[in-house]
Amino acid sequence: MLSYKAPLMDIKFLFEDVFDYYGHYQKNPDFEEATPDLVDAIFQECAKFSENELLPLNQSGDQEGCTFDNGKVTTPKGFKEAYDQYVAGGWQSLSHPVDYGGQGLPPSMGMAKQEMMATANWSWAMYPGLSHGAMNTVHTHGSKEQKELYLTRLTEGTWTGTMCLTEPQCGTDLGQVKTKAVPNGDGTYNVTGTKIFISAGEHDLTENIIHIVLARLPDAPAGTRGISLFIVPKVQVDQQGNLGESNNVTCGSIEHKMGIKASATAVLNFDNSKGVLIGPENKGLECMFTFMNTARVGTALQGLCASELAYQNSLAYAKERLSMRSLTGKKNPELVADPIIVHPDVRKMLMTQKAIAEGGRAMIYYTSQLVDIVEQGQTEEERKIADDRLGFITPILKAFMTELGCESASHGMQIFGGHGYIQEWGMEQIVRDVRISTLYEGTTGIQALDLLGRKILLNRGKSLKNFAKEILVFCKDKSMVSSNPHKRGMNKFIWPLSKAVANWQQYSLRIALKAKKNRDVVGSASVDYLMYSGYVVMAYFWAQMAQAAYEKLATDVENRDFYRAKIKTAEFYFEMMLPRTKSLAATMMADPKSLMQLDQELLSF
Template identity: 55%
Template structure:
């Protein structure tokens, strides 16, 4: 298994120089997040993830979770690691101080989440789901609900889930069958079954708080009739502590391709007592608070697993001897050259590096927007951040998981036949990553959300909010002596982006299928342009450091070389996506369904 080491140098490059988190924290009044505090958090977070979580990654995959008559036990070491995580204060790092949290910026919490997900993705699912539940209760719960649940969730005594999917419906939540019947005491009796519930049952905490979508008896049809309920595994007693068992049980756990140490449960609700959160029939609004949190976390998984895969691949490529370089021996004292001398191996490694570092920049850029949306006193600033987050969230989820899967596949390929063997650990990373494009809304759904709801649904307003940022950057740096060609390339694509969007919108007015046909290619096209902008921001800083002889010169040179590779080898993929979009929907919809099997 690759020995994960937190990429602190790259993290600090983004935090300290590219995005200047420290200036952002000062502007938002987040004075506790001083540079010294941030540095200490990075160091201690890395130590915990490298020494506690990473050693449990392979053993957790080998052992998996255990199911026995409704009781789920996590792999050896998971419970102890969770206790250490909670005791170290990591669980409440960015949580509201009113409920026991440390109140540090969300961007710091996201950086720690990256380390957790890179060292042990399965383990990270348990606190990750809890943070989603906390965000929904914090945003939509009553004062009493917040006081009752958030203190325990923040402390890690209790954990949380989100219960959406049912056997007959995944994304189409309007047809869920779980019912909630009002009771005389103001609570509701919930009955039904939910599937694919991550962390739905386990032994890490004393209680599990389920957030469950269900329909009231008189609910309108479709998504307008969905309500959200808090359903504890154990009902809190009069003192707020664990009381009697509620009517919710785990019917089974799934046997999966990957993330085997994360319990994916079937949950059965048999008249379970639940409590409405938010307004009746407005559960979709509450759900999206959870889903948007989960979608950003899922996008991060592509980065996390890609980073660990790259670390294993680069070490192997420098050690594995195979053939001689085409230009002559590079290690004549050895029987063969290390495979890193071969152009095709370099192609894979550079692709991995370019996507990982670009996706990390995208994640941290988005994290800064979260800080502004939650901490700014300026309503206009908060609205601008919210608009950008709405636009970027589906791209983060889909683009980062699609490219993350590509990266883990490259990592396995670098190992050749050994990559296919379990003992090296590379195939586990592929298996663990494969779910990420599927859950929390498949990438096709993310693409429809981006193009249909966010871009066309806002008449281009949300897209314009981002393309203006890119345009201003290109104008400001148009004469940069080293980067001028790349700036011009980005500027041209930025203009093309708007023109393409108009073209798709006009076609969709005549045929709605045009949106569905273009959606995924449009999202990937958008993602490549966004990473180009972020790579140029990184290159700009690297060039400045190189010229001023500040920082690590070799690190700066590596950034500039990787930026060049991205622009020359990866950004041209936009051309293929453009051609696919412009081909329209006819070639997709022409073949009758009954002829597919012929």
């Protein structure tokens, strides 16, 4: 049986000591209610809901799965009751505008809430989670009337939302979208087509589902330039939000999947379904990126959630499971064998899980601050700087964290041994559930091309230069005795980090020069380049956490072991994980000819 305890102390450490969230909130009048006392109280209640209501449904939901019957989808036992409690508790409205019934608290608080709920039960959390992207899209691109009609119900949680992009023939290549939208002459459109892989596309949790749909207008240009975006409700609604007739949106089937079986992944058929245009004509893909970027950060969160859940359960098991004796002598002579946590190989896997979970949490919470600023920054310049930084770090965050989430889950199964492979303990479920995270919202390869191709090469490295400058300023400041009394302890982090950042910039330039002669260099290097970038970025945040821990230990703070553990985990990361960049550097700089020189005809079996 899976267990989970919300890591409230770790969250508080990031909020108070690493990122100064309360100073960040005080800069924005809209966030003035987010005081430490209020935030702590909300997080305590969120932890209780996650641990007591959602966790018990995790494995049972996986075993039961969703049921499909003639277009209707029934979620597993307990899911609707938990969702009703979620709505009654005001959780959906936590970080959304007061104008539409929200509580107006910062988006970053919503991310911490989402982490706890999603770690306890990822499949369940996907249902309300998809709504946030739909809400952000309507809020950013919708008309006043669309916001008033749809955002109020989505904010209170009585309706949910989806994103409908992919079709059977196109996958990630959305330029091949065939769904049509024909104007009715009254401001509405008849939308016809089939969408696949629609998470939360059909369920029994709410009375209506609001679909955000990519489709083509008549005579629209070919490719991505001819895609528009539409709001298409499952059930028709009038201007007062009253439900009417069915809108001819039917669920053709739900997918039989490797994991997240309690989350319905639907095939949706639109048959002259009434919708309204959101945003400008033929600019749908640009508008949809509001949704996609929200979803990509949310997908990165899945890597963190899988790591945290795998680590907590692996640690408890490793402390209790007895097998063999320590290589350095018996540690528990009164027992028939020592607990497996004494073995270096097991300890290495546990430390890797811990470093991934806590380092990934820091990366995501840093990004959450950027989201706060992008959405509600006080000046246009402030919002632009944050948006540039967010655009740069999002593909790294999404791909790197999901890949490491898979690694962490796999370590969990390995620590459990044969017991990890059977359903009872839940470890194989974590492996199955997290595997999709590297695929949806753009595969690791797609994210890597976005990072290296768009954010580095097309942008001439500007975003990298700005982010590297931030890291190097941190390194310079922490290496000066006058400004940092903990310089001696920090040297083991500062110098490797400074070198890694310098190499990151140099490798970027060398790849750019090689790509001018051979475009295949970009595709060959991109994934390794992204993972290299991820390890450097995570090193930056581990250095920040180590600095904050040193500062706390210099006071009479309680729970001193917590801060000592931060420093020791940072040391592990720098000694055992950051060196992975060396092999990544070798492979990303290798000539791609060995990839491409074998003719397709010879790629046979």
